[in-house]
Amino acid sequence: MANAHKVRIVARLRPRIDGEVDDGAIQVCHPSDNTSSSFSSASGAGASYISVPNPRDPTELFKYPFSSCYDQTSTQEELFENDVSPLMNVVYEGVTVTIFAYGVTSSGKTHTMQGTKGQPGVIPRAVASLFNKRSEYPQFQTSLTVSYMEIYKDEVYDLLVERDNAPKLPVRENHEGMVFVANLSSISISNADEFDAIYGQATKNRSVGATNLNRASSRSHAVLTIEITMLDAINNKTRIGKLNLVDLAGSENNKITGNDQIRMQESSAINKSLSVLGKVVHALNIGQSRIPYRESKLTRILQDALGGKSVGLLICNLAPGVKFRTDTVNTLKFATQTKKIENKPVVNEQDNRPAVKPHFAALNVILRPPQQPAKALIVPSEPTQSFAPHPQPQMLVNLPRRGRPSLVPRPRVSRVSSAFQPMTAPLMQIPEGIVTSHSMNGGSSFQGMTEAEINERISKAVEAEVARRLEERERARAKEEEERVAERSASNTLPEVSGADTPSRRRSTRSKSRSPRKEDAQPLPPGLLTPLLKRHKDMDNELQSRLQELERKYEHGDKEAKLVAALSPVSRKKTGRAWVALARAQSEKGDLQVALDLYRKAETYVPGNVKLKERIIEIEWAVKNERPFVPSPKRPKKTKAERRKEKKCREKEREVEEKENPLSDDQMDVDEIAATLSGTFGAEITNAVGDGTPEENINQSRSSSPAKRRRSEQDSDLEHATPAKRAKTKVVVYGSDDEEPLAAPVRKGKRKLLA
Ligand SMILES: Nc1ncnc2c1ncn2[C@@H]1O[C@H](COP(=O)(O)OP(=O)(O)OP(=O)(O)O)[C@@H](O)[C@H]1O
Numbered sequence: 060m061a062n063a064h065k066v067r068i069v070a071r072l073r074p075r076i077d078g079e080v081d082d083g084a085i086q087v088c089h090p091s092d093n094t095s096s097s098f099s100s101a102s103g104a105g106a107s108y109i110s111v112p113n114p115r116d117p118t119e120l121f122k123y124p125f126s127s128c129y130d131q132t133s134t135q136e137e138l139f140e141n142d143v144s145p146l147m148n149v150v151y152e153g154v155t156v157t158i159f160a161y162g163v164t165s166s167g168k169t170h171t172m173q174g175t176k177g178q179p180g181v182i183p184r185a186v187a188s189l190f191n192k193r194s195e196y197p198q199f200q201t202s203l204t205v206s207y208m209e210i211y212k213d214e215v216y217d218l219l220v221e222r223d224n225a226p227k228l229p230v231r232e233n234h235e236g237m238v239f240v241a242n243l244s245s246i247s248i249s250n251a252d253e254f255d256a257i258y259g260q261a262t263k264n265r266s267v268g269a270t271n272l273n274r275a276s277s278r279s280h281a282v283l284t285i286e287i288t289m290l291d292a293i294n295n296k297t298r299i300g301k302l303n304l305v306d307l308a309g310s311e312n313n314k315i316t317g318n319d320q321i322r323m324q325e326s327s328a329i330n331k332s333l334s335v336l337g338k339v340v341h342a343l344n345i346g347q348s349r350i351p352y353r354e355s356k357l358t359r360i361l362q363d364a365l366g367g368k369s370v371g372l373l374i375c376n377l378a379p380g381v382k383f384r385t386d387t388v389n390t391l392k393f394a395t396q397t398k399k400i401e402n403k404p405v406v407n408e409q410d411n412r413p414a415v416k417p418h419f420a421a422l423n424v425i426l427r428p429p430q431q432p433a434k435a436l437i438v439p440s441e442p443t444q445s446f447a448p449h450p451q452p453q454m455l456v457n458l459p460r461r462g463r464p465s466l467v468p469r470p471r472v473s474r475v476s477s478a479f480q481p482m483t484a485p486l487m488q489i490p491e492g493i494v495t496s497h498s499m500n501g502g503s504s505f506q507g508m509t510e511a512e513i514n515e516r517i518s519k520a521v522e523a524e525v526a527r528r529l530e531e532r533e534r535a536r537a538k539e540e541e542e543r544v545a546e547r548s549a550s551n552t553l554p555e556v557s558g559a560d561t562p563s564r565r566r567s568t569r570s571k572s573r574s575p576r577k578e579d580a581q582p583l584p585p586g587l588l589t590p591l592l593k594r595h596k597d598m599d600n601e602l603q604s605r606l607q608e609l610e611r612k613y614e615h616g617d618k619e620a621k622l623v624a625a626l627s628p629v630s631r632k633k634t635g636r637a638w639v640a641l642a643r644a645q646s647e648k649g650d651l652q653v654a655l656d657l658y659r660k661a662e663t664y665v666p667g668n669v670k671l672k673e674r675i676i677e678i679e680w681a682v683k684n685e686r687p688f689v690p691s692p693k694r695p696k697k698t699k700a701e702r703r704k705e706k707k708c709r710e711k712e713r714e715v716e717e718k719e720n721p722l723s724d725d726q727m728d729v730d731e732i733a734a735t736l737s738g739t740f741g742a743e744i745t746n747a748v749g750d751g752t753p754e755e756n757i758n759q760s761r762s763s764s765p766a767k768r769r770r771s772e773q774d775s776d777l778e779h780a781t782p783a784k785r786a787k788t789k790v791v792v793y794g795s796d797d798e799e800p801l802a803a804p805v806r807k808g809k810r811k812l813l814a
Pocket residue numbers: 072073074076162163164165166167168169170171273275276277278307308309310376
């Protein structure tokens with residue numbers, strides 16, 4: 060599955076809840092569907108769409124077509140069967156699927172994802188479906204694990220451990236660029252009931268609080284991951300499918316949530332992370348080279364679902380209330396942009412057959428990490444905390460190395476069903492020591508080792524290698540010397556036969572002795588050819604040993620390339636630097652050939668370094684032409700003042716950037732998100748108004764600026780507009796799937812298209 064796959068978007072409008080003012084202005088339209096179905100999932104020109112009046116201009120109607128649109132009467136079952144169930148097969152194909160619910164606070168995200176006992180949502184249905192589907196894949200021995208985390212105030216917590224003891228978990232990236240949450244626990248589950256018990260308990264750990272808008276408002280983003288490991292014993296392969304179910308916290312307008320200080324802080328974190336999500340989506344859409352995933356933990360963790368290797372489904376939840384109108388428009392604009400994002404899903408499958416090639420013994424000895432004791436099986440429903448320094452890798456390493464990092468934490472402790480043994484074969488055919496660490500650690504190449512220990516091992520490896528090379532060089536020199544002595548003694552003998560020992564004479568004598576003319580053929584004195592024959596033998600030996608050396612180097616080079624790939628960028632740089640230092644020392648000593656070898660070695664670790672390339676070319680030239688190497692003069696070091704000046708310049712640039720982009724403000728609230736989204740998605744958005752009661756509107760208009768009052772009036776114009784007035788609207792269609800404007804129902808010639 061290497062083709063691009065766009066994120067699928069479905070919209071769901073929830074029913075009105077008690078005390079809510081619903082003016083019926085948000086409509087779910089199914090133009091190609093004349094039946095009274097509560098949803099439609101046609102695509103193309105006849106696609107269903109959500110229509111919303113522009114909160115600032117009642118004569119304008121926004122239309123948002125999506126893959127499926129669910130109205131207020133839709134059921135949990137309909138949504139699951141129509142849009143979620145087909146993705147369960149994709150998980151069984153070994154692909155990561157991410158489903159996330161997005162919407163303003165109280166729009167029904169938790170209801171859709173979690174549901175209630177009577178109306179179970181996407182999560183319990185998906186897990187039940189995954190268990191049911193096991194029988195459709197009899198070729199696999201299947202095991203399922205669950206992990207569950209929340210991102211609360213931009214910190215990650217494990218929901219499978221007691222809330223009081225839950226530490227903040229770090230988000231890390233392994234050398235494959237895959238993002239994972241370190242030390243996140245996961246539990247093996249063998250049936251849906253077991254899952255329900257664990258999920259029910261874990262959900263109680265989630266941060267929930269009451270606001271004016273929702274009695275049980277989620278104060279965090281929750282990410283539940285189900286991982287299926289499928290062992291194909293016949294073909295000796297393992298496939299891993301993942302399902303990420305994400306219930307995002309809702310964006311909030313603090314003017315109407317009535318939040319206290321704690322809620323305000325939560326709200327600020329929620330809104331900030333959502334605005335970063337908006338920025339990421341925007342950056343992906345305009346093809347920016349830098350996607351700001353790192354600006355929030357949420358986007359880092361969702362990285363794979365946004366332009367990564369997974370299949371994505373966004374459920375866009377909408378609230379019908381008048382007071383949510385602006386936020387609803389923002390939600391729809393966000394969804395419209397998200398549907399343009401293309402992912403490149405890949406199948407996570409690995410071959411378990413053991414590596415054929417022998418291991419690279421030397422590096423293996425030096426770099427092999429300490430052996431870890433076998434990990435105990437973890438009893439389901441009793442999540443234990445592992446303190447292993449490094450978690451399991453997130454995805455299989457035989458995946459293509461390009462592409463964006465993976466989403467979702469792979470559990471730090473492998474919990475396997477007792478039905479079969481865990482995978483034991485290395486995941487990649489690279490030196491054993493490296494493979495072991497690589498395959499057992501998500502974040503580091505060397506299991507259980509600190510950076511200092513890794514560096515120490517690297518330096519030892521480098522030193523050993525250099526010592527070996529120097530020794531070799533010495534041996535070669537001694538041999539050369541021996542040859543020279545032998546040659547000299549041979550030429551000392553020759554004058555007895557051929558006269559004075561001038562170089563030209565020596566040359567001619569040698570040529571004569573090699574190809575004697577018949578007429579010159581004379582019996583040579585006994586023992587005369589012995590040194591020459593010895594020399595030939597030596598040359599043969601040398602040639603042979605050089606060939607062997609070459610073969611060894613070739614082999615070594617291959618291993619080394621793998622070693623380089625297994626190191627983190629920092630370790631690569633450090634190792635490169637160590638080689639350069641040694642090379643420089645050799646070049647200063649005048650041993651250019653050794654220096655050249657060492658520089659070349661350094662280059663394998665830092666291939667893009669231009670200076671290093673130049674140095675190699677210079678030394679190569681010097682060696683080839685037997686000239687002394689004179690290094691090109693060093694660039695003068697920058698003074699403190701110059702460095703300070705440069706730093707200031709950089710800071711100034713950053714400030715300008717931040718000014719242009721107000722999203723970096725931690726205290727951002729929903730108004731700012733609206734402003735950002737308006738910039739991002741091309742329409743002007745106002746602040747949300749109150750709940751529409753006359754008293755509140757009066758109070759609000761008294762306290763607000765004239766501009767805000769004007770907007771407020773326009774909003775209320777629309778709210779109280781008659782259907783006839785609303786019918787006299789211009790229509791703006793956002794992000795139609797086929798980029799064709801939908802037919803405008805009214806007001807000919809006044810249609811605007813914002814793609
Ligand atoms: N489709 C629906 N049918 C019936 N009731 C619904 C539906 N969707 C939501 N609700 C009700 O609306 C209220 C708010 O829903 P919910 O808590 O799921 O919103 P939310 O988007 O998760 O909010 P928050 O972001 O604040 O956590 C709940 O009382 C829920 O039962």
